[in-house]
Every structure is written in C-alpha cells, then in structure tokens.
Amino acid sequence: METPVFEEFDPASDCECPGCVHWRRVMPHSSNAGLVGHPAACKALVLAAAAGTVLGIGQPTPAVAAAHGPAQPGIPAGDEPDTPQGGKAPLHGPEGRPPAKPGKPSTVTRTPATTRAEIINRAKEWVAAQVPYSMYAYRSDGYRQDCSGFVSMAWHLPGNEWTGSLGAYGVRISRDQLQPGDILLFHNPVDPHTGSHVVIFGGWTDYTHTYYLAYEQTRPHTRKQATPYRYWSNSDRYLPYRYKGLDGGASGAVASSPDTKVTRYPGHAYFGYGANNAYVTQLGRLLVQRGGGRFYTSGPGPRWSDADRRATQAFQWAQGWTGADADGLPGSETWSYLVGNKGKDIPAPVEAGSPGPQPSAPSSHPSSHGVPGYPGRAMFRPGAHNPYVTQLGKQLVKKGFGKYYTAGPGPRWGEADRRNVEAFQRSQGWRGGAADGVPGPETWRRLFS
Structure with a gap:
C-alpha cells in the first residue's frame, strides 16, 4: 500500500484569522515550506493522512488542497503590521464608548511646540513600558494604544488622531531629509483598517541608509527595532513627514532640490559626515563665491565631503575664529555670514600652486x-x-x-x-x-x- 503524498505549504502572511495572526507572532519566517500553516489546514492534513492509512484501498488519497496561497517570498511574516486603528478622538477617548468611525481629517490643526529629543523620549517611555496594542484602550496619559495614538502621543498632539489625519500635522519631506522624530506614514484610503500604519523614524542604522530604527505601536506591544526602508511591505506607500511644531522652527521641511535657497540656518544635523541634502550643496556654492573654490575638485554637491569641511574651516579662519568656532562645521553664525555676504572672504594661497591651509591635517x-x-x-x-x-x-x-x-x-x-x-x-x-x-x-x- 502506497503512502499518500501531501502538498506542504506555508500560510499566506496576510491571513487575518486568529490562528495565523498568532503563529506570525510566535514563529519565525521560514523560506522552506513546512507543516506550519493555517491551524484548520494542518488539522485537515493530519486527518486526511490518517484516513489514507486506515482505508488504503482504491485510488491513492488525493493531496489536500492548501487552504491559502503560497507564502510571500522574502517577507518575514512576524514583522508585518497587524494594526487596526481607532478613529479621531479626544484625549482618554469618547466617554465610555469605543472610538468613532474615522471621518475626514480636520482642517484645523493645533501643533504644540516640541523637540526631536522630546519626541524620541516619549516614544521610548512606551517601549520601556511595553504598552499593549489596542484600538480601544487608552493609556493613563490619554492616548489610544494603537499606531496612530502612539504617534499622537510622541508628537504631543491635543487629541488622538488616525492615519488619515496625522499628515495634516506634518510637512512632507524627502527621504534624504529624514531625522529622528519624523514619521513614515501609510494611509490606505480605500480601507483604512487594512494596511494603514505609521512608525516613528529613529535614525539610520548604518551609512547605506537601507535600514532605520523604527519606534512603533504594533501587536503585541510597543517595540523598537531595525526596519527596512520604508517598511517590510507596501514600501512605495510609506511617506515621510515632519512635525510642524518642532521647537524653534527647526523643522527644516523644504524641498530637497539642489536649487533650494534658504536664508535661515537649517540646523547642525544637516552638515557633517554622512549628510546628503540640498543644504550641503547650497553651503558649497556659497563657499565657492567666497573664495573656497580651490578646495573642490568637483561639485559642490549634496553629499558632505572633506572639501566642504576644509572650505568651511578656511572661511572660519578668515574671520579670525579659532578652536571650536573653526571646526569646519557651519554653525548659525557661519551660516549667517555666508548667506548675508558678511565678513572676510577666504584668502588666496600664499604662493602659486599652494593648496592653502590644510584643515584636514x-x-x-x-x-x-x-x-x-x-x-x-x-x-x-x-x-x-x-x-x-x-x-x-x-x-x-x-x-x-x-x-x-x-x-x-x-x-x-x-x-x-x-x-x-x-x-x-x-x-x-x-x-x-x-x-x-x-x-x-x-x-x-x-x-x-
């Protein structure tokens, strides 16, 4: 008697039945198909196998059809968000009632002032407390324990928003402008409860800028982990936003075109090794106009280089600054001198062919x-x-x-x-x-x- 051959399969990672949701959380993803699948399907396989062994007559027992399609390749199922969310609601939620069905985003937004450090510190508090995920529960601080409530808390918004309204509190930015405290937002307008999710950007994990540290509220509780840009799936739909109420006007949320012209100092975070943005280009062009062209063999361009540092330090030396005031990184005063065409230009080399001061030595x-x-x-x-x-x-x-x-x-x-x-x-x-x-x-x- 031949033993029947059965087709083995993995469940599709987007199944929302309680069994699949549970196993996505507790079992690691495997690229090799096995008998880890939909509980009902696995049970059916066992029963069918037993029946084939006992009956063993006539034609071989056919393989049981997979209850789901094949697993999505390359996506660790345990990292997929399962994040249904509540709607817009005041702090602590509607009195004794579940959150209302999401409606249209409000056109009136109040953005209390905060800083990047405060945003990240508030996010860390939930991570440390391992706040359980819930679209109905509200924590003692008044914020709903789902993904949009988590961001509402971190941004210190006056109420609980949802993914359809959070964008009104921010400004769209580009990938190269992302800084800690910004968010990556995916709102699915067709079905807001399916796929919609939002995470807080905590900084790049390495110089390749392919993974970042994400603070997010997801099942079973708040977590912080390295996450691929922009997310495990739907990567083309996660859009970066910057909170409008960053203290001191430090949002810096402007277009990242190389032709960007700004007069206000964007902040020290936009300069230094690893920086790649339009402000670096603007700085380089200003330095060239002030006599720093000899430090550049090409460009200036958006990626910070030693040429930018040397030219900046030469300009700072020309103003008579020393020590920390001439470190080659543009502070607010260096920036104001350049954009305001103030102070002295970078002097020419002492002798022909000399490279001039060598701040990189x-x-x-x-x-x-x-x-x-x-x-x-x-x-x-x-x-x-x-x-x-x-x-x-x-x-x-x-x-x-x-x-x-x-x-x-x-x-x-x-x-x-x-x-x-x-x-x-x-x-x-x-x-x-x-x-x-x-x-x-x-x-x-x-x-x-």
Whole structure:
C-alpha cells in the first residue's frame, strides 16, 4: 500500500484569522515550506493522512488542497503590521464608548511646540513600558494604544488622531531629509483598517541608509527595532513627514532640490559626515563665491565631503575664529555670514600652486602629553572619509588590533575600523555602550598613549 503524498505549504502572511495572526507572532519566517500553516489546514492534513492509512484501498488519497496561497517570498511574516486603528478622538477617548468611525481629517490643526529629543523620549517611555496594542484602550496619559495614538502621543498632539489625519500635522519631506522624530506614514484610503500604519523614524542604522530604527505601536506591544526602508511591505506607500511644531522652527521641511535657497540656518544635523541634502550643496556654492573654490575638485554637491569641511574651516579662519568656532562645521553664525555676504572672504594661497591651509591635517588639533588631539566623534561617523580614520587605523595595527582589515587601513570609515576599535575597547575591560566600536576621547588617549 502506497503512502499518500501531501502538498506542504506555508500560510499566506496576510491571513487575518486568529490562528495565523498568532503563529506570525510566535514563529519565525521560514523560506522552506513546512507543516506550519493555517491551524484548520494542518488539522485537515493530519486527518486526511490518517484516513489514507486506515482505508488504503482504491485510488491513492488525493493531496489536500492548501487552504491559502503560497507564502510571500522574502517577507518575514512576524514583522508585518497587524494594526487596526481607532478613529479621531479626544484625549482618554469618547466617554465610555469605543472610538468613532474615522471621518475626514480636520482642517484645523493645533501643533504644540516640541523637540526631536522630546519626541524620541516619549516614544521610548512606551517601549520601556511595553504598552499593549489596542484600538480601544487608552493609556493613563490619554492616548489610544494603537499606531496612530502612539504617534499622537510622541508628537504631543491635543487629541488622538488616525492615519488619515496625522499628515495634516506634518510637512512632507524627502527621504534624504529624514531625522529622528519624523514619521513614515501609510494611509490606505480605500480601507483604512487594512494596511494603514505609521512608525516613528529613529535614525539610520548604518551609512547605506537601507535600514532605520523604527519606534512603533504594533501587536503585541510597543517595540523598537531595525526596519527596512520604508517598511517590510507596501514600501512605495510609506511617506515621510515632519512635525510642524518642532521647537524653534527647526523643522527644516523644504524641498530637497539642489536649487533650494534658504536664508535661515537649517540646523547642525544637516552638515557633517554622512549628510546628503540640498543644504550641503547650497553651503558649497556659497563657499565657492567666497573664495573656497580651490578646495573642490568637483561639485559642490549634496553629499558632505572633506572639501566642504576644509572650505568651511578656511572661511572660519578668515574671520579670525579659532578652536571650536573653526571646526569646519557651519554653525548659525557661519551660516549667517555666508548667506548675508558678511565678513572676510577666504584668502588666496600664499604662493602659486599652494593648496592653502590644510584643515584636514591631523596636526590641526592640538596634542596633549604626547597624544595627538582627539578630533571628535564626527570624524568617525558612517560614511566618514578623512585622514583621522587612516591615522586611527594605523595606530590600531601598531597596537595589534588590525585583524579585521583585509586592506588598508584607509581614510574611509568602515565596518573593519569599527570592529577593530571595539576589540581594543573590550581589551580595556569595557562592555556595553563603552565598547561600541566608535572611538571617544578616552579610547583615543589610550590607543595613542
């Protein structure tokens, strides 16, 4: 008697029955089909197999048809949002009643002032408390425990919004303008309870800008985790927004066109290694107009480079500024001098063919007790490309901590640099955040002493 052959299958990851929702949360996604599927279907397979074994007569028992289609490839089912949401409601919700059915977004929006740090800190409070997900429950702070209520709380809005109205409290921005405290919003107007979701952007996880840290309210409770841009699925529908009420007008939400012209200082976060935005282009063009053209071999362009830093520092030196006031990063005063055409231009080189001041040289930072001056953490951000990275790498090799280099070391900060620094930090007995692979002042002092 032949044993009947059955078709094995994975459930489609978008099934909303209680069994599939449960197993998506507790079982990891597997690309190999197996007997993990819809509970009813699995039960049917067992019963059919038993029946085929007992009866065993006539034609072979046909395979049981899969209760669902094939699993969506490449999507970890446990990370898909299952986030039905309530509608717009006041703080603490309608008196003893479930939230009303979502309606049209209000045209009147009040945006209390807040800061990026406050937004992230409020989000972290829910993460630490592991607030259970619910479209009906309201926490003691008055906000509904679903995805849109979570963002309403973090943005400190006067009431509980939903995905159809949150956009009115923000300004659309581009991907390269995303900063911690902004949101990625997907509202499905056809069926708001299906697929609609919103998460808080917590910062890029690496220099490739393919994954970011997402704070979100989803089943079973608030979480923080690395998430692909823009989300696990429907990636073309998640749109970035910036809260209108950022304190001090720091929203910086303007078009990211290279021709953007702004006179107000956008904030220090738009400059430095890893930055890629229209303000960097504008800065470079202003510096070229003030005599900084010799520092650029191409551009200026939107990606921050050592040429931008050197030209900025040369302009700061021309004003007679020193120390922290001439660090090569444009502060509000440097910016106002450039856009207002104030102060002195960058002087010409001392002699023909001379490159002029070399702010990128490691010696530009004063030394102490024979140890080269620490240049700052900004020199070792993802995407950094400068002589300090080379200097650090050579010292790591000299100290016997260069095993992760396959070539170099060189001026571009990479994962090999980070892992070698981490190995050195752990050799000092440090753990946790003290051994994150990014050299701080004490790491630098010990490495070069």
